[in-house]
Amino acid sequence: MNDLQLANKNGAAFWRALGRARGYELIERPGFLAALDPVRNGLRVVLTSAEPPAADLAELTELLKSRSWPRVTVEDPYGVVAPSLTPQQWPVMIRPPAPVPAPTVEVVHVRTEAQLAEVDKVVVEGFPLPHFQPYGSAAAVPPALLTTPGFDAYLIAVDGQWAAAGATVTQDDVAGIYFVTTRPEFRGQGLARQLMYAVLRQLDPLPVTLTAAEPAQRLYNSLGFKTIAQSTWWSS
Numbered sequence: 001m002n003d004l005q006l007a008n009k010n011g012a013a014f015w016r017a018l019g020r021a022r023g024y025e026l027i028e029r030p031g032f033l034a035a036l037d038p039v040r041n042g043l044r045v046v047l048t049s050a051e052p053p054a055a056d057l058a059e060l061t062e063l064l065k066s067r068s069w070p071r072v073t074v075e076d077p078y079g080v081v082a083p084s085l086t087p088q089q090w091p092v093m094i095r096p097p098a099p100v101p102a103p104t105v106e107v108v109h110v111r112t113e114a115q116l117a118e119v120d121k122v123v124v125e126g127f128p129l130p131h132f133q134p135y136g137s138a139a140a141v142p143p144a145l146l147t148t149p150g151f152d153a154y155l156i157a158v159d160g161q162w163a164a165a166g167a168t169v170t171q172d173d174v175a176g177i178y179f180v181t182t183r184p185e186f187r188g189q190g191l192a193r194q195l196m197y198a199v200l201r202q203l204d205p206l207p208v209t210l211t212a213a214e215p216a217q218r219l220y221n222s223l224g225f226k227t228i229a230q231s232t233w234w235s236s
Contacts, residue, residue, distance in 0.1 A: 003094045003228045007209035008077050010176035012046045014169045017151055019044075021144035027063070031056030034063060040131050040138055042071030042236075050078040057081070069236065071131060077231035085234035090211050093225035097205040100197050100223065107198035110153040113143045119153045119179070122165035126181030141167065141179065153179075154199060156191050164191040168199055175203040177210040192216065196223055 001009070012033045019026045019035035027034040031052025035044045043063060049056075057080075064072065064083055074083055077092055110116050120141040124132045132140040145151045150171050156164040163186035167179045177199060182191050200208060200223065211231060212220050 003207075003209075004077060004092060006174040006207065007092050007094055007176070007211075007228065008046070008048060010169060010171055010174050010209055011075065011077075011211070012048050013150070013171040014176055014178055015044060015046055017145065017148045017169060021142045021148060022139070027059075029053075029056045029059065032060055034060070036063075038067060038069065040070060042069035043067075043073070045072075045074040047074070047076040047078055047080060050080065052080060072234075072236040074234040075231060076234065077229050079232060081234070083234050085236055088233050088235070089230045090213065090233060091217060091227040092209070092211050092229045092231050093220055093227050094207055094209045095200070095220075095223065095225040096207050098224050099204075100200045102201070103194040103197040105156055105191070105194045107195055108155040108157070109198075109202070110146070110155060113146060115155060116141060116143060116146050116153055118155055118162045119165040119167065122155070122162055122183055123179045123181055126165070126183045127179075152202070154195055156195055158186050158189070158191070161186075163189075164195050166192075166195050166199060168203060170203065170206065173206065175206045175208050177208060180210075180216070193219060193223075196220075 015033055015035050025036040031049040033046045033048055110119060120139050121135050124135050124140050129140050132138055150169050153167040155162050164182040169176045180192055
């Protein structure tokens with residue numbers, strides 16, 4: 001399995017875990033995984049094969065037009081689809097095992113539902129995720145994830161307030177990093193770097209993958225992540 005396949009496998013594992021925890025309907029085929037939420041998150045698809053069967057592509061086309069989804073996102077790291085949606089490209093990155101410094105602030109490894117609720121709040125406000133606002137109307141990072149095998153979450157506090165958060169999914173021979181964010185009022189303090197130090201030390205000796213939003217790409221490059229592909233995210 002090459003690096004892109006490893007990264008894509010983990011991305012599908014993340015959405016499988018998140019979809020189950022949120023109570024979404026899941027459809028899994030050889031060529032794609034889809035999480036369906038007609039109320040809030042809409043249709044979220046991860047293409048999982050560079051050569052999806054024709055039947056899978058036909059089913060995906062039907063899914064896209066079958067309902068009036070509140071949101072649609074189709075993540076295609078292989079460049080095999082071109083739906084009538086708006087494309088954006090994000091780098092898929094991977095990092096081989098390597099030492100990193102110890103964090104210089106306390107990074108809390110989440111163990112309780114109360115702590116995970118704080119992760120949810122930081123993620124909803126930090127990204128932000130407007131379809132999960134106002135905070136508390138639904139959980140973007142639901143309590144069921146706490147008992148999901150391979151899922152872990154982390155928090156950093158500043159002056160008694162939860163300021164930064166992130167999560168990981170470990171499956172088999174690779175780990176993925178997701179939801180890394182800092183609340184707006186705490187940005188510029190290097191908290192994302194401190195969080196990454198703690199997470200990478202926790203995940204050692206596995207290779208680690210992520211898909212990087214543009215503001216964070218310089219940080220990830222400095223931590224040893226290398227771009228292996230440009231994934232197209234088609235969204236409504």
